[in-house]
Amino acid sequence: MVEAPRNTRQRRAVVAILDDLDGFASAQEIHDILKQRGESVGLSTVYRSLQVLAEAAEVDALRNADGEVLYRQCSAGHHHHLVCRACGRTVEVEGPTVERWADRIAEENGFRDVAHTLEIFGTCDRCTSNRDLP
Amino acid sequence: MVEAPRNTRQRRAVVAILDDLDGFASAQEIHDILKQRGESVGLSTVYRSLQVLAEAAEVDALRNADGEVLYRQCSAGHHHHLVCRACGRTVEVEGPTVERWADRIAEENGFRDVAHTLEIFGTCDRCTSNRDLP
DNA sequence: ACTCCGGTTGAGAATCATTGTCATGAGGAA
DNA sequence: TTCCTCATGACAATGATTCTCAACCGGAGT
Ligand SMILES: [Zn+2]
Ligand SMILES: [Zn+2]
Ligand SMILES: [Zn+2]
Ligand SMILES: [Zn+2]
Numbered sequence: 201m202v203e204a205p206r207n208t209r210q211r212r213a214v215v216a217i218l219d220d221l222d223g224f225a226s227a228q229e230i231h232d233i234l235k236q237r238g239e240s241v242g243l244s245t246v247y248r249s250l251q252v253l254a255e256a257a258e259v260d261a262l263r264n265a266d267g268e269v270l271y272r273q274c275s276a277g278h279h280h281h282l283v284c285r286a287c288g289r290t291v292e293v294e295g296p297t298v299e300r301w302a303d304r305i306a307e308e309n310g311f312r313d314v315a316h317t318l319e320i321f322g323t324c325d326r327c328t329s330n331r332d333l334p
Numbered sequence: 335m336v337e338a339p340r341n342t343r344q345r346r347a348v349v350a351i352l353d354d355l356d357g358f359a360s361a362q363e364i365h366d367i368l369k370q371r372g373e374s375v376g377l378s379t380v381y382r383s384l385q386v387l388a389e390a391a392e393v394d395a396l397r398n399a400d401g402e403v404l405y406r407q408c409s410a411g412h413h414h415h416l417v418c419r420a421c422g423r424t425v426e427v428e429g430p431t432v433e434r435w436a437d438r439i440a441e442e443n444g445f446r447d448v449a450h451t452l453e454i455f456g457t458c459d460r461c462t463s464n465r466d467l468p
Numbered sequence: 469a470c471t472c473c474g475g476t477t478g479a480g481a482a483t484c485a486t487t488g489t490c491a492t493g494a495g496g497a498a
Numbered sequence: 499t500t501c502c503t504c505a506t507g508a509c510a511a512t513g514a515t516t517c518t519c520a521a522c523c524g525g526a527g528t
Binding site: 206207208226227228247248266267268269 | 515
Binding site for chain 3: 342343361377378382400401402
């Protein structure tokens with residue numbers, strides 16, 4: 201059987217940040233927040249922790265327009281995201297018809313092992329009003 | 335006004351490759367193909383050409399699971415893609431309901447400047463049958 | 469509490485797609 | 499043809515992510 205991961209200070213710290221954060225954030229942002237809070241964790245470890253959590257489906261991961269990977273602790277089950285480009289604030293959304301549509305399209309064209317990516321990006325109301333402040 | 339881009343051998347060569355290719359390909363793959371055909375073009379130039387073409391919406395761009403950017407000469411108009419992970423073969427697909435759904439979701443949540451990404455990845459029938467050859 | 473083992477950490481190096489630099493080259497208008 | 503520019507390309511630089519590996523520490527057993 202598989203070994204359970206050890207309960208280390210670093211892993212707990214990363215999970216705690218994800219708990220607190222509302223939106224998606226990059227590994228480096230999480231690393232910075234940890235430094236600010238004085239619970240410093242090595243950058244490599246942050247990356248590793250997020251990888252493991254993502255593989256275990258404990259967190260969701262997506263790429264922003266710049267190709268950076270962002271992470272977020274989401275609710276369970278398949279869903280997609282409406283993400284603010286500026287602050288990362290996120291709304292989880294479901295599109296039952298899209299799921300079926302994607303699978304049907306793939307099926308009709310003889311594709312196997314199908315997966316799909318679907319994200320909506322925009323600027324949230326908060327960031328829209330804060331646009332031109334000193 | 336904007337200057338028209340110059341009609342150089344290199345730009346023509348890149349466009350010619352995109353014309354011939356059926357599926358999505360990375361800048362480096364296109365660079366390799368050019369080298370094979372003896373119409374060598376600098377890697378920087380390949381990247382620049384593809385960038386310009388993408389900004390002008392002459393080609394579509396997307397990221398594969400590894401985060402690499404792939405390019406393809408598509409038909410005009412907004413559409414999405416069913417892409418083979420193995421060979422890049424691509425089927426253009428349209429999802430009118432998805433478009434409306436995405437915009438409505440964003441609107442309902444007060445998001446502006448909305449864009450969305452939607453791609454379907456799988457293994458095409460050809461690559462499925464070629465799986466275990468010597 | 470003490471020991472020991474194997475998973476975990478982290479500073480730094482390595483990877484690698486992509487972008488920047490800048491001297492040289494070549495469109496194309498006159 | 500001349501000449502002004504933009505375009506090119508060899509090479510360096512960037513930057514997110516991954517790798518390395520010696521030191522570290524969680525936790526099971528005693
Ligand atoms: Zn999610
Ligand atoms: Zn925002
Ligand atoms: Zn397309
Ligand atoms: Zn669309």
